[in-house]
Amino acid sequence: MPGSVDLRIGIDVGGTNTDAVVLDSANRLLAKHKTPTTPDLTSGITSALEAVLGQIDQPVERITHVMLGTTHATNAILERRDLLKVAVVRIGAPATVSIPPFSDWPDDLRQVVSAGEVVVPGGSEVTGVPLVPFGRDEVARFLEKVGDSAEAVAISGVFSPVSGDHEQEAEQVVREVLGPDIPVSLSQGIGALGLLERENACILNAALVGVAHKVVHGLTAALTQNGIDAVAFLTQNDGTLMGLDYVLRFPVLTIGSGPANSMRGACYLADVSDAVVVDVGGTSSDVGMLLNGFPRESSTPTDIGGVRTNFRMPDLVAIAVGGGTRVTGSAEDVRVGPESVGYRLREEALVFGGTTPTLSDAAVAAGRASMGDATAVAGHEELLAAALRRADELVFVATDQIKTARGPVPLVVVGGGSVILPPEVPGVAQIVRPENYDVANAIGAAIASVSGQVDKVFKLAGRDRQEVLDLACAAAKDEAISAGADPAAVEIVEVEEVPMAYLTEPVVRIRVKAAGPLGRM
Amino acid sequence: MEWRRARTYVPDMTNDPPKLDEQDLVDLSVGCTVLAGGGGGDPRIGLLMALNAVRRTGPVPLIDLDSLAADDLIVPAGMIGAPTVMVEKIPNGNEGDVIRAAFEARLNRPVAALMPLEMGGINGVLPVAWAAHAGLPLVDGDLMGRAFPELQMCTPHLYDIPSWPCVVVDERSQVITFEPRDNVWLERLARNAVSTLGGCACAGLYPMDARTAATPLLRGTVSRAVQIGRTIRTATDDPFRALDAQVDLYPLLTGKVVDVDRRTAGGFVRGSAVVEGIEHDAGRLVRIEFQNENLVAMEDGEALATVPDIITLLDRHSARGIVTEHIRYGQRVVVGVFRAPDQWRSERGLSVVGPRAFGYDLDYVPVEDRHARVG
Structure with missing residues (x-):
């Protein structure tokens, strides 16, 4: 096992391309490579690894860390494949029975995932007092009934972020009835307040454990094949790293890691910590906000494959503005997207000899970009100019929407299609177009730090606010350190307090995130 | 007189009385965000409860007050x-069953129908779930015509109709019955x-018999909220124009x-939101002050609108209402105002829910005296 941080490989497995980069300990980019994504994870990663290793001409022993970002979990849910059958235990009766588990799931996904569900007595009040005694026997009876078909168990209790005791007791019952090997997910480690959304995230998490094993084994096999003996991580949806053992426990947290990686990469490439980031792809752009070097997280529920969850996801505005976005209509009544020629840009766009006007053509006509044959846009100038004005307006609105403050902030643009963006954006101090913008995702994975988060309801109970806040901060730092962060360099990167209405006793919900660079192993 | 009869929602006439089906419930929950004035909470939990309930029991009958006998008890x-x-x-x-049983035991007479207490946020939808579960019809009306933060802010209070006996029940079916000396004590x-x-x-x-309820009841508000949701959902062009027509x-x-x-x-969420004008309103700045519900809209130190008129932040594109916590x-957004029901605009009504009832030294000016409608 390596003794310290030397060379790191960042890999991003996207829908279209797999990108890989090598960085040294000072974060200098030594190699980068783009290759089409393969259906088989191991061979795709292997070929990416071989390509970048070939470029650096260094002994593989110098590779100390490998960071992988992947869309496997997202795709498994969207395509309803490789998901485990989950026995769903909710602890909350007699409350909550009016809305049983899976109530708002698409039928086909529910059929794939559910091995049965039960609502048993227990759970907590907002104050941490038990709602009613925990229904241990009901859990045991349910598990005996579904034990044959269940491949994983998801346990969610009312107000478990306040008091998780009943969830933990239920896990013990699972161990007694179904043995030590069946994967168990507890909602207290996964989502924030909002029982239904947290339960959904917990069920998805349990269903994804099989996918997580596949990814972890695929990565490990690819590393072995290349003779790499390095510490491996996956990136999660807040742009930070998790160790492989953590991936097996919380696979749902890898969903949304793609945009998080590109924003973290943009942060590093542009050397800014607070900025709006626009990641322009072929079909669409993601606009997000960096705060203290991290993507700001969404506070509204997120839909994944038709299931509403509330776990940590970057707050993004997606707009149908990409390099391949099609332009139709007339100069007076122009339509921009949402269709795109996608990866066929180099055959279909006007400047490449095709017949489809795209935003790339518009960028060439306006002198923003030079690619292909600039004279091929002749006759379409007015339409393309109108389209570009419309696209610019969409970018302006999205940028303004995502900003958290009224003052001007820098704007960082990354992604292959970013040449189509305007030279100036209102409310933006300056536009930064960093080098190597095309592999921002893989770089984001390689430079990712390790984080820990606390999202809990605290009763002040005589303590002052600061005391409770300090407690939450210490807990978040501990989480980050146990996930692998350097104890000397961990810092608090985000604090949010939300007071709760209609309670006479002061109760406050606190979200704190701590993060730090990789510690020495 | 409260709302224009001509615009009252006319549901499927093959059923008698009309019933609230699943699409109606979705529309109702959207209508409740519009009428909430920012308060009352996200209706989603209420909607899911109601959907689950009517899937088991079938659609809930929505009845007019006049279809009840004068002595019928409404809760x-x-x-x-x-x-x-x-x-x-x-x-x-x-909860509907437990509340019903408690009233029937206490008053020694059957409950004929349930009714929403308020028509805004989660409370416009929850009673549908309870009515379905208890097998009772729902009266098409409520006691606020919007959402308000306190229990005396209900129209019967204006006529000294008692709020008690009041039955409070929790999810454990624990029941507390209140017999206070007045509605503020409750x-x-x-x-x-x-x-x-x-x-x-x-x-x-x-609790009121139908005869007593005839005076304070804000009639037709359930179907009005359903119609608002339907209008927003089906508007082909400008949902704000469609909403205005409604x-x-x-x-x-x-x-x-x-x-x-x-x-x-x-015990309340208080605060404010500042909205900076865009498009034709560029350069303007309006502050909305709220105590759960939006109370006043201020510009340059002057009130543009106040309670009891309904001030709701509407999503600029969908026209759905945005509750305070979101x-x-x-x-x-479009800062939209709807006229309060006439009962709240009386002298007595304003003493209970006017700007001064919420601590503002402001006179109430009806929104239509100061502002124009859409277009």
């Missing part, structure tokens, strides 16, 4: 406490009980939320 019902607690501690669903007593029960509970109050919308400003300040005080920086 208005709703959740009281923190909607933010209810997203965890979801009700059992049998607010105090119930608020404390709800805190002990864990932050939210369900209640039946202002319920008279007075837009104060089109803008972007540039600041939100929320804090708890005295206001965020950057949202594009």
Whole structure:
């Protein structure tokens, strides 16, 4: 096992391309490579690894860390494949029975995932007092009934972020009835307040454990094949790293890691910590906000494959503005997207000899970009100019929407299609177009730090606010350190307090995130 | 007289009485965000409860007050406490049955129908779930015509109709019956009980026979909310214009939320949101002050609109209402105002829910005296 941080490989497995980069300990980019994504994870990663290793001409022993970002979990849910059958235990009766588990799931996904569900007595009040005694026997009876078909168990209790005791007791019952090997997910480690959304995230998490094993084994096999003996991580949806053992426990947290990686990469490439980031792809752009070097997280529920969850996801505005976005209509009544020629840009766009006007053509006509044959846009100038004005307006609105403050902030643009963006954006101090913008995702994975988060309801109970806040901060730092962060360099990167209405006793919900660079192993 | 009869929702006439089906419930929940004036909580939990209930029991009959006999007992019902607690501690669903049984035992007569206590936020939808579960019809009306934060802010209070006996029930089917000396005391007593029960509970109050209810009842508000939701859903062009044609919308400003300040005080969420004008309103700045519900809209130190008129931030594109806990920086909104029901605009009504009842030294000016409607 390596003794310290030397060379790191960042890999991003996207829908279209797999990108890989090598960085040294000072974060200098030594190699980068783009290759089409393969259906088989191991061979795709292997070929990416071989390509970048070939470029650096260094002994593989110098590779100390490998960071992988992947869309496997997202795709498994969207395509309803490789998901485990989950026995769903909710602890909350007699409350909550009016809305049983899976109530708002698409039928086909529910059929794939559910091995049965039960609502048993227990759970907590907002104050941490038990709602009613925990229904241990009901859990045991349910598990005996579904034990044959269940491949994983998801346990969610009312107000478990306040008091998780009943969830933990239920896990013990699972161990007694179904043995030590069946994967168990507890909602207290996964989502924030909002029982239904947290339960959904917990069920998805349990269903994804099989996918997580596949990814972890695929990565490990690819590393072995290349003779790499390095510490491996996956990136999660807040742009930070998790160790492989953590991936097996919380696979749902890898969903949304793609945009998080590109924003973290943009942060590093542009050397800014607070900025709006626009990641322009072929079909669409993601606009997000960096705060203290991290993507700001969404506070509204997120839909994944038709299931509403509330776990940590970057707050993004997606707009149908990409390099391949099609332009139709007339100069007076122009339509921009949402269709795109996608990866066929180099055959279909006007400047490449095709017949489809795209935003790339518009960028060439306006002198923003030079690619292909600039004279091929002749006759379409007015339409393309109108389209570009419309696209610019969409970018302006999205940028303004995502900003958290009224003052001007820098704007960082990354992604292959970013040449189509305007030279100036209102409310933006300056536009930064960093080098190597095309592999921002893989770089984001390689430079990712390790984080820990606390999202809990605290009763002040005589303590002052600061005391409770300090407690939450210490807990978040501990989480980050146990996930692998350097104890000397961990810092608090985000604090949010939300007071709760209609309670006479002061109760406050606190979200704190701590993060730090990789510690020495 | 409260709402124009000509515009009343006319549901499927093959059923008699009309029934609230699943699509109606979705529309109702959207209508409740519009009529909430920012308060009352996200209706989603109530909607899911109601959908689950009617899938088991079939659609809930929505009846006109006049279809009841004069002596028939109506129980208005709703959740009281923190909607933010209810997203965890979801009700059992049998609260309607428990409330009904408690009233029948206490008053020694059958309950003929349930009715929503308020027509805004989660409380416009929850009673549908309870009515379905209890096998009772729902009266098409309510006692607020919007959402308000306190229990005496109900129309019967204007006529000295007692709010008691009031039955508060929790998800454990624990029942507390209140017999306070007046409606303001009920607010105090119930608020404390709800805190002990864990932050939210369900209640039946202002029990009335149909004869008594005829005076305070705000008629047709359930079908009105359904119609608002339907209008927003089906508007092909401009949902604001369609909404205006439906319920008279007075837009104060089109803008972007540039600041939100929320804090708890005295058991309520108080604070303000600042909306900066965009499009034709560029250069203007309007501050919305709220105590759960939006209370006043201020510009340059002057009130543009106040309670009891309904001030709701409407999503700039969809025209759906945004509840206070979901206001965020950057949202594009239309600050929309709807006329309060006439009962709230009387001298007595204003003493209970006018600007001074919420601590503002302002005279109430009806929104239509100061502002134009859409277009």
